Amino acid sequence: MLIEELVSNIAKALVDNPDDVQVNVVEGEQTTVVELRVDPDDLGKVIGKQGRTARAIRTLLGTAGTKDNKRVLLEILE
Template sequence: MEMKELIEQMAKALVDKPEAVAVNEVEGERTTVYELRVEQSDLGKVIGKQGKTARSMRTILSAAGTKLGKRCVLEILE
């Protein structure tokens, strides 16, 4: 499973409108940034209480990236 697919699967499991989930991959020299977009009404579900859900998603992404020798960053956009 690719990182982009991993993020999509995690986000779709959290939201009410999974069809609105979109992930854009921006590759840099040393870092890959994944931009996650969800429906405005689902933004709170993806971020979670005090940002715990977003932090957990970033931790999983970072661990998977480390295993592949890449630095990965998750940005949640409105």
């Protein structure tokens, strides 16, 4: 899965505990939900100041989703 690998690679590059990164993709008809779990200590690194990092990842996913005419949502879970 391209989207799963994309989110996993980005998250692992940002965090201090890359082994704790988990990505789960839930596919729907028109929407794909990407659930990202990281170590609680790394949560701030994935979200970024004022949510900038999370917004950038969401922008990339939105662009990747246009290829399949799907909306891609990112949920960052604790």
